[in-house]
Amino acid sequence: MPDWPSHVLWWHLYPLGFVGAPIRDGVDPDAEPVHRLERIEPWLDHVIELGLNGLLLGPIFASETHGYDTVDHFRVDPRLGDDSDLDRLLAASRERGIRVLLDGVFNHVGRGHPAFQAVLAGGDATLFRGTRVDGRFEPEVFEGHGALVALDHSSDATADLVVDVMCHWLARGIDGWRLDAAYAVPPEFWAQVLPRVRERFPEAWFLGEVIHGDGPAMVHASTMDSLTQYELWQGIWHGIADGNFFELSHAIERHDELLATFVPQTFVGNHDVTRIASAVGPDLVPHALAVLFTVGGTPSVYAGDEFGWTAVKEEREGGDDAVRPEFPATPADVTDVDERILDAHRALVALRRRHPWLWRARTDVVEVTNATLVLRTAVDAEAVIVALNIGDSPASLPAADARTVVAGEAMLHDSRAELPPRGWAVLEA
Template sequence: MADPGWVAHAIWWQLYPLGFVGAFPAAQPPAADEHRLRRIVGWLDHAVQLGASGIALGPIFASRTHGYDTTDHFRIDPRLGDDDDFDHLVAEARRRGLRLLLDGVFNHVGTDFAGYREALDGGPDHPASAWFRRRGESFHTFEGHGELITLNHDEPAVIEHTVAVMRHWLSRGTDGWRLDAAYAVPDRFWAQVLPQVRRDFPDAWFVAEVIHGDYPAIVQAATVDSVTQYELWKAIWSSLNDRNFHELDWALKRHNDFLATFIPLTFVGNHDVTRIASQLANSAHVEHALVVLLTTGGTPSIYAGDESGHRGVKEDRRGGDDAVRPEFSSPPEDSDVLRLHQHLIGLRRRHPWLHTATTSPLLLTNTHYAYRTGAGAESLIVALNIDDAPWALSLPDLAVPSGRVVAGSGAPPHEDITDTRVPPHGWLIIDPH
């Protein structure tokens, strides 16, 4: 199973709408007539200038709190606006050539979901009760959250409902779905849902939120196109913090194996994790994390705000996500970190083969890592230095006769070189000859 053709050029700019427009958390929730969803339109030019080709939205459907407690999959959250606001967002995104990815919560629903209220009031023999998993006399909840009621994924009506929701919003102009908490949903459920949706929307793309497990087996069994590459996310920041590139090398070897089956969704930040600028012990290593993200195979995603160096720590408590999901007022001013994002995204766009590129190590120590990233006859050399001293790099020692530095720390030369220096806590990308 291959991705739709357009995905080969996809670079997502991901945002969490309820937080982004200040709708949640909020002392006074906004009303639909505030049309806050339209605020995102004011950022679309920023996404284009960043180099993104699509907007990956967090939950936008009616809910009571954070958006993952859905009450109506067919209704725009009133705190964001209404159908006209959604149509306006789609039209403006299309006008700029941007695609849209929606966040679908089909593992569980909120306690205000109409079917759940019917099941609760009607008892276990009510037809609506079949929609939900039970634990004895009680309804099953998602990971112990009492306000999140787990759906019964063996119930035909739940399958039909999910198919109908996906078709509805794809017909309204969107391009695919992130499947929230897919790791908690039986693979057989997606395998029944997605083929039905694809019959009408063959170019739709489906990425499953999966944290641990056998990624290729899940892709095959669930018939999804991709999964979230949490293994690589963890290895990137952890290897930089621990000064242990052996961990990153191991993860990239695993990543190569995944690429033989599917193209993962790659990231160094999203709405569920501590922001990369806060996650890293040395802020200079944000550059290294971004270099790895944008020089390895995958469909990359940039979490809104990371391109400006925003900070935020996720905490294991109620409201612990709020710091990584803040409100944004206006697109950012120019900055070094923004220019770096633009430069590396531009490099990736000029080398579209990076979408399927695999890596091979050329030199590896705890604090030095050089790897070749390539697909077919195309390749680049990436050199990462997280040592306090400069790294004297000899290309012939890496079996590379010579090359030209195309990006990196400091003021890299443009002429052909055989030897160079990678600055302390610096990096280079070299086009080999």
């Protein structure tokens, strides 16, 4: 794996929503480009101001609705603009030292994809899984979504297509790929594709979206560099929201086991889940962030979470819209900011920057109750301690050899961290 991912903290955004593009009504994948992608550039300095240095983009290729129903992997979605718009965004990112990851949807395509339309007209079905019934091709679809036609990952033609797409955009200047629905693709397919891409682009990084399953086995079999860490995300927000830090403690122990094989991509928010401020309540968001930025992993911040924005994902058509909103023209135009949450992001990102060794460090659970938790993450003589209290009474917790409070609101006294009700702190040894 290249070295650079160990130093990158990502800002994750969903481009179609961010720029206010239409998602369902009146979408024409062949329309003339509308140059909306340029609306991201004024936000790049905000990324740097937060202390982040990576831009993890949701889907940007021509599609029929939400971006995950691709109809042309080689063309920027006309709702966002064209190749020149992407080139400018990549150049502006490089000028600031910001790495860029694109979202590759390689498990399925939209029904309007020209290759699938050719199959319906009686053409070759090499790229797709399905059967012919009375001369009519019946495709397999992704998780019951009829608009998402499954690719055939046993086909050499599919492997060639994915290699070509990846190399095309890596040559244009991106740094790697988020592999959408990687859990639905046989790992043997990735093991066939990724080494071919690495031959040409050895510095490329590959992050697989995996919601469940045996992560280490998948990494070994697929050669992917990293996987999304949904188990830790769930442990963080459930542990806080349900008042059960034992669940979070268990998730951290499981997380440590993964670090022996690979470094997961960690998060408390993304484009597919309820925002963390809605999940745990605004006053407990810093508690979630303290865990995110002090345990091993490659952290990302979902755009808007740093402002304390709230939104609930719903299981219905359009149920993602609330967590994928349009952003104002510039950061200065944001009016709904929870300053306490923004300050916590800045402080904890800065802490992570000061301690790059946290990327693959192991975490010990020093003490846990339903409402309190002490974590110690260390390498050799360096240690970072997190003390959390979600209870309504003050808490006195072991400081685990900490000497200094560097974030939050604890007082150190007789080797104890004294926290106020619903208080949090990060300390250094």
